Structure formats: structure tokens, C-alpha cells
Amino acid sequence: MNETPDRATTVVKDPVRVRMAPSPTGYLHIGGARTALFNWLFAKHYNGKFILRIDDTDMARSTDESMHEIYTALKWLGLEWDEGGDKGGPCGTYVQSERKAIYEGYVAQLLESGNAYHCYCTPEELEEIRTQARGNKQLRSYDGRCRDLTSEVVERYVAEGRKPTVRIKMPETPIRVDDIILGSRNIDPATLEDEVIVRSNGMPNYNLTSIIDDAVMKITHVIRGTEHLNNTPKQIAIAIALGLNVPQFAHIPLVLDSSGRKMSKRHHGDLVAVNRYREQGYLPKAMLNFVVRLGWSYDDKQEIFSVDELIEKFDLERVGKSGSVFDIKKLEWLNSHYINQLDVAARTDAVIPFWQEAGLLNNSIENRSWLEDIVAAVGERLTTLQDIVPQTSYFFTDAFEYDPKAVKKWWGNSEEKRERTRAILTNISQILEEIPTFDIETIEAAIWKYTDENNIKRVAAMQGLRIALTGTSFGPSLFDIVVILSRATVLKRVQKALEFLSGNP
RNA sequence: GCCGCUAUCGUCUAGGGGUUAGGACGGGUGGUUCUCAGCCACCAAACCGGGGUUCGAAUCCCCGUAGCGGUACCA
Numbered sequence A: 001m002n003e004t005p006d007r008a009t010t011v012v013k014d015p016v017r018v019r020m021a022p023s024p025t026g027y028l029h030i031g032g033a034r035t036a037l038f039n040w041l042f043a044k045h046y047n048g049k050f051i052l053r054i055d056d057t058d059m060a061r062s063t064d065e066s067m068h069e070i071y072t073a074l075k076w077l078g079l080e081w082d083e084g085g086d087k088g089g090p091c092g093t094y095v096q097s098e099r100k101a102i103y104e105g106y107v108a109q110l111l112e113s114g115n116a117y118h119c120y121c122t123p124e125e126l127e128e129i130r131t132q133a134r135g136n137k138q139l140r141s142y143d144g145r146c147r148d149l150t151s152e153v154v155e156r157y158v159a160e161g162r163k164p165t166v167r168i169k170m171p172e173t174p175i176r177v178d179d180i181i182l183g184s185r186n187i188d189p190a191t192l193e194d195e196v197i198v199r200s201n202g203m204p205n206y207n208l209t210s211i212i213d214d215a216v217m218k219i220t221h222v223i224r225g226t227e228h229l230n231n232t233p234k235q236i237a238i239a240i241a242l243g244l245n246v247p248q249f250a251h252i253p254l255v256l257d258s259s260g261r262k263m264s265k266r267h268h269g270d271l272v273a274v275n276r277y278r279e280q281g282y283l284p285k286a287m288l289n290f291v292v293r294l295g296w297s298y299d300d301k302q303e304i305f306s307v308d309e310l311i312e313k314f315d316l317e318r319v320g321k322s323g324s325v326f327d328i329k330k331l332e333w334l335n336s337h338y339i340n341q342l343d344v345a346a347r348t349d350a351v352i353p354f355w356q357e358a359g360l361l362n363n364s365i366e367n368r369s370w371l372e373d374i375v376a377a378v379g380e381r382l383t384t385l386q387d388i389v390p391q392t393s394y395f396f397t398d399a400f401e402y403d404p405k406a407v408k409k410w411w412g413n414s415e416e417k418r419e420r421t422r423a424i425l426t427n428i429s430q431i432l433e434e435i436p437t438f439d440i441e442t443i444e445a446a447i448w449k450y451t452d453e454n455n456i457k458r459v460a461a462m463q464g465l466r467i468a469l470t471g472t473s474f475g476p477s478l479f480d481i482v483v484i485l486s487r488a489t490v491l492k493r494v495q496k497a498l499e500f501l502s503g504n505p
Numbered sequence B: 001g002c003c004g005c006u007a008u009c010g011u012c013u014a015g016g017g018g019u020u021a022g023g024a025c026g027g028g029u030g031g032u033u034c035u036c037a038g039c040c041a042c043c044a045a046a047c048c049g050g051g052g053u054u055c056g057a058a059u060c061c062c063c064g065u066a067g068c069g070g071u072a073c074c075a
Helices: A030-045 A064-077 A100-112 A123-135 A151-159 A206-216 A226-242 A265-272 A274-279 A284-292 A307-313 A328-341 A344-357 A368-378 A385-396 A404-411 A415-434 A440-453 A458-470 A478-485 A487-502
Strands: A017-020 A049-052 A116-119 A165-168 A175-179 A183-187 A196-198 A221-225 A248-252
Touching (some): A017 A221, A030 A049, A030 A064, A030 A221, A030 A248, A030 A274, A030 A307, A064 A274, A064 A284, A100 A116, A100 A165, A100 A196, A100 A206, A100 A226, A175 A226, A175 A248, A196 A206, A206 A226, A221 A226, A226 A248, A274 A284, A284 A307, A284 A328, A344 A368, A344 A385, A368 A478, A385 A478, A404 A415, A415 A440, A415 A487, A440 A458, A440 A478, A458 A478, A458 A487, A478 A487
Parallel strands (some): A017 A049, A221 A248
Antiparallel strands (some): A116 A165, A165 A196, A175 A183
């Protein structure tokens, strides 16, 4: 019982209450989505509550707009919260900037008990202390010089118009931090400095508000990114000084970019924005499945998890300790998997907004079954929903270019080859014009009959026709395309191709 | 600089004192097909290094090294 465990274990005695506490200073990013998901799954698994708290004590950077963007992104992912955000709950408002009075009470208590003090140092002075401390290889960058200011000095500072901050007085005894994922350790208090808990403008800081709200909101488990690991002992110290309950901690490893750095808005822009993936046609299920496997695994067999399965199987014990690289290829694979899982009707529903966005479709859908035919023809070729646009635009418009490489390969770049292509297209055109019923079986039989009897390679005939009808050398089965396009359009496009082929090669 | 965390194929990971170190993504090869995608089959690809402990270490211990995170009146 005296050995340090590699990990702490998840203890569940009270009803589980977890929270996601974003600061509304931008969109929800991948790392935030994963934190939200882990918290949400943990809550669902234990039948607990998932709380959304808005940590907006940095008034200069927080915006309402970003707060609403975070709501939207979370809702899109299906990570609904039980309390907080725009929803409220038994703890009143869950927006920290509106909870100032609560923190003020605790700060007064800290000041009174001598666990906190006013600091009159200016930013310039602090900067100087910092550089000096660094030069001297000091453990901390603030030396606690305002801990015992005489009343004369304080009066002078006040007279100068200095506005003080409030600092917490760090304890002298080691602080024990238990982490479900990373294990336990004792923090040497000499490495902890007297953190600013209230700014000179009166607004409290993260380390104070976070631990107070965690206690007040009866949060049982704090699941957050490891970038907060170094804040943990500070927050525990504040909780102890205030006599508040300390939640259990679980620090989840970071999501990294391909060069191993933390994914951040600052360095990766909207590449990390959840909204961007929605706009590009990724499915929430795919995002969730992808993101959960960044750091968590179930066994050596399963990659695909439904949300219900995740709720059942997720636990913190199987979250790894090291960071995980965001691999877009794997996301793409999962996304195509989930798109393919959709039946044609559902897939059509999913894809319609992307056609509309691209201007290929009006808001009023009159040709639903035709659209479904297109989706069925496209089959399992979509990686993202947005792929529907480049892959099917030729169904909606005649205005496409012939891909030069395809033209060169299949139509030929010599007059001789083009003459041959013209002959084939002319013949096929005639076959299609005369065919009694314009359906796949009849057309297929007629075309094969023509190619085989005339010793024409099937590929050559089909690819030649494909370019005429779509402009490209790849895509769905050509017979599907022909039927969906209708006889009139097909004949018209072959005519156009013949004219093109009569021009200069 | 200081504090802290981490370390299995390119990537996500399973495993863990004796295994051909398993799976998935990605990559490659072949098959199917009117193309592409898909599907099927196969292939290449890893235990950071050095010391211990042990009959035996990728696994346990120690020391390195590297990477990352933090180091604000941000969160």
C-alpha cells in the first residue's frame, strides 16, 4: 500500500458529474471535441451528468459569437449537455463572467484567512523579476515579495494609484496529485509560485474560478487535456485553502499534428475547427469514432464503434498516456465507411445541401427519384459528402471541360486515332438512338454486341463515350450514367464530342 | 533556463518475463471490372539507446536521449 500506483483507479461513489469548460475564444477545435466526447461518454457510461460551463473570465478574448459556435458544434456532434451553457440548471448561470459574486466571496475568505494577499507589482516589475529568476535558474518566477508589505508601503502604492492583484499563498507542504490516467505524484511546493487569482481589474482568473466551480457544481471527475497538468497542484492548493472538495483528475494526452506538436488554433488555423469538417461533409458519427480512438482503444480487434457501444465500453483506464497524431487519412476512411452505411435515401438527404451549396440544385426538390438514382450510381465512391459535387456535376450541366489527359489517352492525339474515335462514337450514337427501350440491360447488350462484333476493345469504346458524356475517364458505371442522363442528353453530348473531335487535335 | 509528462510498424493502437510482437489506417503487388472507387488475396513495415535483474527482457529497475506540454494580471 506504500508503492506509488502507475495509475489511480476511477472511483465512483457519488453520482457522476463531469464538465466541459471551454473558453469562448474561437471555434470548437478537435482537441476540445475529444475532451467533450470523453467527458460525455464518461457521464453516459455512469449514468451521470454532463455539464457545459463557459470559462470566459478572459473578457478581452471571449466573445458571444464563439460561445454560440461552440454550442452549435457540440450539438452537431450530438454531445448534448444536461446542465449549463444556454440551458442553465441547478447551479444558476454556468457562464463564469456572470458568477463573479460567488468568486468574490471565496476571495474574501482567502484574504481573511491569510491564504491570499494583495500584490502591487506592476507588469514591468514582474517582467524584470521573471528575467532575473530565469537567469538565476530559479524554480519560480515570482518571489512572493508582496506577501508581507507594511501598511506604509501599501499606502504609498495606493496613493500612486496602483491597482493590486490578489495572489494565493502557496503552501510549504508537498501537494499530492492523483490522476486516473497518469498516476500519482507529489509536487514540491518550492516549484509552485503564488499565482495571481484576481486581476487588478477585479476579474478572477482561471485557476481560481475553475476549482471553485468544480466544487460548487459538485463535479466528481475533471477530464481535460494534459496542457492543464501543471495547473492541477495550484488548483488543489486553492481548494485546500478554501476547504473545498477536490475532484478526481484525469488528464488526457494531447492531439498532435503530423510533426508531433499540439494541435492548436494558433498554429493550425481552421484545420482544427470542427465546423470545417462539417462543412466539408464529414459525418458526426465518423468524427466521434475517429476522435475517440485518439488515445482510447478497446481491444486489438475493433475500430468501428457505434455511439451506444462507446457509451457501454468507454472507460478512462484504457486511455493511453502519450499524445496521438491526427491522421486525416484514417478520418477519411471512417467517413466513407459511415457514408456507405447510409441507405440511398438517407445518403441523398445528406448530399442535397452540398448540391445546393454548389448551385447545382434549387431549394425546391422536384426530381427526388432522379437524385436518388445518381446517388445510387455513385455508390461507394464518396469519401466526404462534398465529393458529390465534383463527382456528379455533369449530371446537372453540359458545361464541363474534357479532361486533356483523358482526351489524349482515349480519344487520341493523332488525326488517325481521332478518326477512329469519331467512327466509334458515331456508331454508338446511332445504336443508342435506335434502341427500342432505353434501359441498362438493353443498352449494355447492344453496345457489347457492337464492340465484340467489330473487334473493338470494350474499354476503348466505353472510355471514349465516358469522356463525351462526363468529361472524365473515371466514375460510376457508364450504363448507369447513360440511363440517368436520358437519351436526348446522351445524343446531344456525343454530337458535341464529335464536333470537338473534328477540330484541331 | 526551470518544472512536468511521454516513448511498440509512417500513423492509431493490442499485448506484455519465453509470442512467427497481433489488428486497423496509409503504402505496395495481384485478381475482379467499361474506368475509378470498392471488394478479395498477398507483401513490406515497430518494441528510442545503454546498463542492470533474470536461465531468458520489448515487457521489471536505473541512467541517458529525444519529443512534447507548461512556465501570463490566457484558459
